[in-house]
Amino acid sequence: MLDRIRIVLIGTSHPGNIGGTARAMHNMGLADLALVAPRCEPLTSDTISRASGADHIVHSARRVETLEQAVADCTLVVGASARSRTLPWPMITPRTLGSRLPDELSGVESRVALVFGREDSGLSNTELQRCHAHVHIPTNPDFSSLNLAAAVQVLAYECRLASLAQHEEEGGAEAEPQQPLASHEELEHYFAHLERTLITIGFHDPALPRQLMARLRRFTLKARPERMELNILRGILTTTEKQVARPQGEQRQDADDSNTPAP
Amino acid sequence: MLDRIRIVLIGTSHPGNIGGTARAMHNMGLADLALVAPRCEPLTSDTISRASGADHIVHSARRVETLEQAVADCTLVVGASARSRTLPWPMITPRTLGSRLPDELSGVESRVALVFGREDSGLSNTELQRCHAHVHIPTNPDFSSLNLAAAVQVLAYECRLASLAQHEEEGGAEAEPQQPLASHEELEHYFAHLERTLITIGFHDPALPRQLMARLRRFTLKARPERMELNILRGILTTTEKQVARPQGEQRQDADDSNTPAP
Incomplete structure (x- = not known):
C-alpha cells in the first residue's frame, strides 16, 4: 500500500x-x-x-x-x-x-x-x-x-x-512474547503468604484489619503479575520470615553486622 | 489537558x-x-x-x-x-x-x-x-x-x-474521582527503601543484582500505585527493617508470642 x-x-x-x-x-x-x-x-x-x-x-x-x-x-x-x-x-x-x-x-x-x-x-x-x-x-x-x-x-x-x-495490526507495539501470568490459585497462595508474613512482623492485626489485605490485593492485581514476579515476591516473604523468626542470639551473617551490639 | x-x-x-x-x-x-x-x-x-x-x-x-x-x-x-x-x-x-x-x-x-x-x-x-x-x-x-x-x-x-x-466528548460520563497517584519522586524513594530493606534481610546482593530491582520496578510500575498504596508498602518495609534490626534477645511484643522461646 x-x-x-x-x-x-x-x-x-x-x-x-x-x-x-x-x-x-x-x-x-x-x-x-x-x-x-x-x-x-x-x-x-x-x-x-x-x-x-x-x-x-x-x-x-x-x-x-x-x-x-x-x-x-x-x-x-x-x-x-x-x-x-x-x-x-x-x-x-x-x-x-x-x-x-x-x-x-x-x-x-x-x-x-x-x-x-x-x-x-x-x-x-x-x-x-x-x-x-x-x-x-x-x-x-x-x-x-x-x-x-x-x-x-x-x-x-x-x-x-x-x-x-x-x-x-502488526508492528507498532508488537506483542512482546509474554511471560505466563500468575494463576488465580498462585495469587491466592501469595496473598495467604503475604498475610502470614505481615502478621509475623507485626504489621497486620487480623482483629483490626482496616482493609489492609484488600488494599494490597487491589494493588497487586492491578499489576497483573507474572508467575516469575510472584516467585520473587514469595522469596522476599520467605526471607523476611526467616530473618524475623531466627533464634535469639543468632544474627544473619551476610549484611549490616555493624548494627549488631557488641557482645 | x-x-x-x-x-x-x-x-x-x-x-x-x-x-x-x-x-x-x-x-x-x-x-x-x-x-x-x-x-x-x-x-x-x-x-x-x-x-x-x-x-x-x-x-x-x-x-x-x-x-x-x-x-x-x-x-x-x-x-x-x-x-x-x-x-x-x-x-x-x-x-x-x-x-x-x-x-x-x-x-x-x-x-x-x-x-x-x-x-x-x-x-x-x-x-x-x-x-x-x-x-x-x-x-x-x-x-x-x-x-x-x-x-x-x-x-x-x-x-x-x-x-x-x-x-x-465533554459533558459525557464523568470520570471516576481518582485517588492521587504516586509521583515519580515518591516512587523512587520507595524503590530506594525497598532496595535497602532487601539488602538488610539478605535477599538482595547489589554485587549480584540479577535484574532483581529492575523486575520489582516493572512489577510496581505496572500497578500504577496510588500514593496511599505506596505509604502502606513503605510501612511494611519500615516494620520489616525494625524487626530484623532489633537487638538480640528482644522479641517483638505485639503478635505471635507463642513462638517466643521460653525465657
Whole structure:
C-alpha cells in the first residue's frame, strides 16, 4: 500500500525541508517523492544533512513543472491545507485520510498523492481546487503553521498506521512474547503468604484489619503479575520470615553486622 | 489537558532539534519543556531558526541535570524507545498513549512526561527503567531512527488529537474521582527503601543484582500505585527493617508470642 502513495512538494524554498521530508518518508516506509517547481536547489549539503541517510529518495524524486504533471496518474489527490478559503472543499482529518487509504488503494492502478504547498504561502486556490479533498492537521489556532517536513511526518505516520492496520495490526507495539501470568490459585497462595508474613512482623492485626489485605490485593492485581514476579515476591516473604523468626542470639551473617551490639 | 504534558529531552546534541521540538510543541499546544543535561548550547541561531516563532518555549524550558529532577512530580512517565531490550517493558503505541491521556490526567495532580533520548543513542537502560511504559512510533524497520523533533511532532500530534477528542466528548460520563497517584519522586524513594530493606534481610546482593530491582520496578510500575498504596508498602518495609534490626534477645511484643522461646 505504501508504495502507491506519493508525496508532492510544490515550490519548496529550503533544501533542508526536502531532506527532512525524505527522512520522514523513509522512516514511514514511503518512497515516491515529486518536486514541483522547487524554488531552491533540491540537493545541497543541507538536504543531505537533514535526510540523514534517506537522500536516495531525493535523488530518485521526479522533478516536474506543474502539479498536473506530478499527479497525472493519481486516483486520489489530497492537498494539505490550513482551512478551506473562498470555496469550501471536502475537508478530512489525517486520521480519516488514513482510514480511507485501504479502500482508495484497493484497485490495482490506484495511486494517492498527498500535496504540500510552499513554506510561506501554502497551496494556491487553483492548486487546492485540483484536489479531491483537503486534509487539515489540527494545530494550535495561535500558531498553526507547521514546518513542511513536520507536516509530511504527520501524514506519513497516518499512512503507515493505515498500512500496519491493514496488515492485521502488526508492528507498532508488537506483542512482546509474554511471560505466563500468575494463576488465580498462585495469587491466592501469595496473598495467604503475604498475610502470614505481615502478621509475623507485626504489621497486620487480623482483629483490626482496616482493609489492609484488600488494599494490597487491589494493588497487586492491578499489576497483573507474572508467575516469575510472584516467585520473587514469595522469596522476599520467605526471607523476611526467616530473618524475623531466627533464634535469639543468632544474627544473619551476610549484611549490616555493624548494627549488631557488641557482645 | 495539554498544559499538564511535559516534553523531556535528554542529552540533546543539536540546537536545531531543540528549536524543532519547540515548534512542534507550540504547533500542537504543548508548552512545558525540560532539557536534561543538554550536550549543546540550547539557544543558538539554529534554535531560533528552527523554532520559527516558538523559541519562547526554549526560553522558559527548565534545565536540569538528571531525568529524576525533570519528572519528579509526574504521575506517568513514558519513554520514547525503539524496542525493549534486555528486560521487556510495557510497550504502547502513540495512539494508545493518546487514548489513555484523558484518564491519566483526570486527577488534579496528575502530570505526564514524554521522555526522548539522545540523537545518537536514545535512552539508556537505566532511564528506560525509570519509565512506566515505553512508546514506540512504528517506523520502517530498515530505517527506524526518527529525527528527534519529528518524534516529538508525532507524539505531540497524538496528544492534541486526544485533547480535541476529550473536548468533543465533554459533558459525557464523568470520570471516576481518582485517588492521587504516586509521583515519580515518591516512587523512587520507595524503590530506594525497598532496595535497602532487601539488602538488610539478605535477599538482595547489589554485587549480584540479577535484574532483581529492575523486575520489582516493572512489577510496581505496572500497578500504577496510588500514593496511599505506596505509604502502606513503605510501612511494611519500615516494620520489616525494625524487626530484623532489633537487638538480640528482644522479641517483638505485639503478635505471635507463642513462638517466643521460653525465657
